[in-house]
Amino acid sequence: MLAVEASLRAQGERQIKEGDVVIVYERHDRMKAVIVARNGELQNRFGVFPHNEWIGKPFGCRVVGKKGGGFVFLLAPTPELWTLVLPHRTQILYVADISFVISFLELRPGSVMLECGTGSGSLTHSLARAVAPSGHVHTFDFHEQRALAAKQEFERNGVGHLVTVTMRDIQGQGFPEEFVGGQADAVFLDLPQPWLAIPSAASSLRCDGGICSFSPCIEQVQRTCEALTIPEFTDIRTFEVLVRTYEVRQEFLQTTLQCGTQFASDCLFKPPPQKRQRPQKGRKRETRPVIAKPYPDTKGHTGYLTFARRST
Ligand SMILES: C[S@@+](CC[C@H](N)C(=O)[O-])C[C@H]1O[C@@H](n2cnc3c(N)ncnc32)[C@H](O)[C@@H]1O
Missing domain, CATH: 3.10.330.20 (Vcp-like ATPase; Chain A, domain 2)
Incomplete structure (x- = not known):
């Protein structure tokens, strides 16, 4: 849970x-x-x-x-940890993009949210927590196995009551009729051709509600922005969220003084132990300085987030 x-x-x-x-x-x-x-x-x-x-x-x-x-x-x-361990059925959103989406769409307890596609459900778990306990996430995917697998995970992870999964082609059919007339507070699209879903999103969003579209390619962003350039939307913005992670660990270091005539590069020695063991009784603990440096395989570009606000 x-x-x-x-x-x-x-x-x-x-x-x-x-x-x-x-x-x-x-x-x-x-x-x-x-x-x-x-x-x-x-x-x-x-x-x-x-x-x-x-x-x-x-x-x-x-x-x-x-x-x-x-x-x-x-x-x-937690939704954050689940994102790191979930079974990947698709590309997923990670915490940097997710937190930005939740903040910029102004999601809060009670919000009604439309999401498409569900994919691996990475974003959906965080959306569910943001709108809980009285809000709801309606998530759509046209891929039957993905929709079913996500539904099972939402149930098992204790958010099933906050999420409704529906199989539907949103690019072809738009969001269901029941949302027309501004029933949704926010819409999120992670689709190959999001611009096709924008007219339907416009009729489902309440006035002043936010829409966000995630796309990995700038050409998709251009077409999405063109589609958003209609009287129903204002305040169109695109962001790319990049996070720099730091590795913090204890390291054996020697100063040049201790090294004597050795080159500085030789002074970094002894890699950290591979196995963590409980300290043995009676043995003195070694003290090592803590170092922090940018993580070498920090994630780069994931995608662009394009936001707009429903106007009248
Ligand atoms: C990249 S995944 C979404 C990942 C999701 N945001 C996450 O964080 O796990 C895109 C999903 O959109 C679905 N999809 C693509 N075209 C669709 C359409 N026309 N209607 C509904 N779902 C669609 C795909 O089946 C896929 O599962």
């Missing part, structure tokens, strides 16, 4: 139970979603982890492996 539910019910500590989805966290770029099963077992390079030992422990706890002596953390799934 996602933290959406947790935050709605109780902000306090939550205990892991059978059937829960937990995020097994090794480090920021190595984690996976696991469904807790009685007598289930997880094996990884840190050891063997029987699920029975997880049940009753609080989310966020550290558990030590049976063989190997390493450890992992058991985190509660």
Whole structure:
């Protein structure tokens, strides 16, 4: 169950139970979603982890492996973590674009949102949390298997009551009749030809509601902007969101003084240990400085976000 539910019910500590989805966290770029099963077992390079030992422990706890002596953390799934571990059925939106979309579309509890296409449901989980508890996300995809898989995940992750998945060709048919007359507070499009859906989005959006279209190519953005240049829309803007991630870790470093006559490049030595072990009793802990540097494979261009506001 996602933290959406947790935050709605109780902000306090939550205990892991059978059937829960937990995020097994090794480090920021190595984690996976696991469904807790009685007598289930997880094996990884840190050891063997029987699920029975997880049940009753609080989310966020550290558990030590049976063989190997390493450890992992058991985190509660949030939309942000789910985006990092979900099964990819399509290209997905990541947290930088997602947070910008939620902020710029002014989503809040109670908002009614139209989304197309659902894809792998990465964005949908965050939309659901933003509009909870009284709002709703209506998400559309014309691909049957993707729509069904996403629906199952929304149910299992505890946001099913906030999301309705419908199979529909939005570029061809537009949004359903029930939304005509400004029933939606916001519309989000992640489609190959979003400009085809804009007339229908215009008739579904309330006055002053926001639309956003995500496209990887600038040619798509040009056509979308042309389609938005009609009296029904104003305040058209396009953004590209880029995030620079930093790697923070402890490192063995020697100063030139300690190195004597060695070249500075030789002074960075000894890579960090591969296996995390609990410190052995009686052994002195080594102190190492913490260094921070830009992560070498930081994500670059994902897509352009084009926003506009419904006017009369
Ligand atoms: C890139 S994926 C969306 C990913 C999603 N934003 C996420 O974060 O997981 C695009 C989706 O649009 C769907 N799609 C493409 N054309 C469509 C159409 N005409 N009507 C409805 N869905 C469509 C595809 O099946 C695909 O699942």
